[in-house]
Amino acid sequence: MKELSTESQLTKLNNYMKGFKAVHLINIGRKLGILEALWEAKDGISAEELAFRLGLHEPYLKIWCQTAYCFEILDCDDQERYKFQPYFGEVLGDESSLNYRGGAVNIAVNVTGQRLIESLDYYRSGKINESYPQQRSEIVSDSTRVLNRHIGFYLSAMLPQDDPIRQKMNSGAQFIDIGCGCGELVMHLAQLFKNSSFVGVDPVSYSIEAGSKKIQEAGLEGRVSLEKMGGEEITYEEEFDIASMVVTFHEIPPDIRSSVLDNAYKSLKKEGKLLLVDFSYPESLNDFRNPAFEPGVIDQFDETSLGIIHLSARQQDEMLTKTGFKDIQRISVQGMDILNATK
Ligand SMILES: C[S@@+](CC[C@H](N)C(=O)[O-])C[C@H]1O[C@@H](n2cnc3c(N)ncnc32)[C@H](O)[C@@H]1O
Numbered sequence: 001m002k003e004l005s006t007e008s009q010l011t012k013l014n015n016y017m018k019g020f021k022a023v024h025l026i027n028i029g030r031k032l033g034i035l036e037a038l039w040e041a042k043d044g045i046s047a048e049e050l051a052f053r054l055g056l057h058e059p060y061l062k063i064w065c066q067t068a069y070c071f072e073i074l075d076c077d078d079q080e081r082y083k084f085q086p087y088f089g090e091v092l093g094d095e096s097s098l099n100y101r102g103g104a105v106n107i108a109v110n111v112t113g114q115r116l117i118e119s120l121d122y123y124r125s126g127k128i129n130e131s132y133p134q135q136r137s138e139i140v141s142d143s144t145r146v147l148n149r150h151i152g153f154y155l156s157a158m159l160p161q162d163d164p165i166r167q168k169m170n171s172g173a174q175f176i177d178i179g180c181g182c183g184e185l186v187m188h189l190a191q192l193f194k195n196s197s198f199v200g201v202d203p204v205s206y207s208i209e210a211g212s213k214k215i216q217e218a219g220l221e222g223r224v225s226l227e228k229m230g231g232e233e234i235t236y237e238e239e240f241d242i243a244s245m246v247v248t249f250h251e252i253p254p255d256i257r258s259s260v261l262d263n264a265y266k267s268l269k270k271e272g273k274l275l276l277v278d279f280s281y282p283e284s285l286n287d288f289r290n291p292a293f294e295p296g297v298i299d300q301f302d303e304t305s306l307g308i309i310h311l312s313a314r315q316q317d318e319m320l321t322k323t324g325f326k327d328i329q330r331i332s333v334q335g336m337d338i339l340n341a342t343k
Pocket of ligand 1: 137
């Protein structure tokens with residue numbers, strides 16, 4: 001371990017403060033279209049030209065650019081033209097990139113930040129914050145879009161060609177996504193796997209309405225539908241080849257988790273597959289400082305006042321086994337586990 005000193009701890013705190021402000025700077029840049037304009041202007045653009053194009057107040061925009069330069073998000077040439085530092089364009093400018101993180105910044109500032117400010121009373125009372133605005137589900141969707149594309153990539157390219165899930169998706173699977181939010185995953189998969197049909201269920205009516213509208217706009221209503229329903233209310237029996245839960249299992253209240261898993265199990269055909277993508281929470285103190293667990297540790301903190309309780313890998317496996325699932329396979333990618341199990 002590095003030697004600690006007052007100086008090193010002050011530096012650590014300053015870096016946290018700087019990160020907090022950098023995240024806000026990026027959020028401002030995304031909301032005002034600055035990031036998009038910088039991504040388009042590959043050879044660089046002056047603050048003056050940026051302000052003109054976007055109809056923004058030039059002196060403020062200049063300070064934004066200078067600060068982004070200070071944070072080493074932007075570079076600047078001797079003609080004061082700004083552009084993304086190498087590799088930052090794909091992270092903050094290119095929405096089609098699997099490395100794009102604009103949605104993560106959006107949720108950090110516009111959902112989590114507000115919730116953490118409001119969490120003080122819940123720390124005192126131990127109550128659960130039930131006043132979560134449904135409209136925030138669209139920001140959640142924005143933040144999970146890249147993850148859902150990664151899942152599409154996992155199913156269509158990472159799994160071996162002879163993997164039964166990949167084969168089934170290609171030949172034509174019946175697929176249910178439990179906790180589908182606004183239907184990001186089912187829509188994306190429907191575009192990748194033209195022979196398969198998809199149902200998404202979620203208890204939040206706003207998400208179902210917003211997602212159904214997008215499905216219609218994309219002309220996918222023949223193969224994709226969403227239903228307002230919690231996993232504990234599912235009544236399908238032996239209907240699906242694959243059931244998924246993407247960053248949903250940890251959000252299901254502990255008292256109904258096993259009934260959701262039971263229903264997922266029942267909804268699957270014989271030898272059907274469960275695909276669970278979620279965080280696994282550390283069980284040993286050492287692992288709280290293990291970078292592999294960091295996203296889950298931080299997500300649990302973010303969602304404390306919602307009464308959400310994350311599960312460890314062992315607890316997840318135990319629940320799946322108790323439900324009847326077999327052949328549980330798990331891979332970890334950047335702090336997120338992809339789990340598949342067979343009925
Ligand atoms: C973090 S969001 C993920 C949404 C979606 N899977 C995605 O990737 O964008 C978790 C979702 O779980 C849903 N959820 C909460 N309780 C649920 C339950 N009892 N059954 C099914 N879904 C539930 C929430 O409404 C929310 O849409």
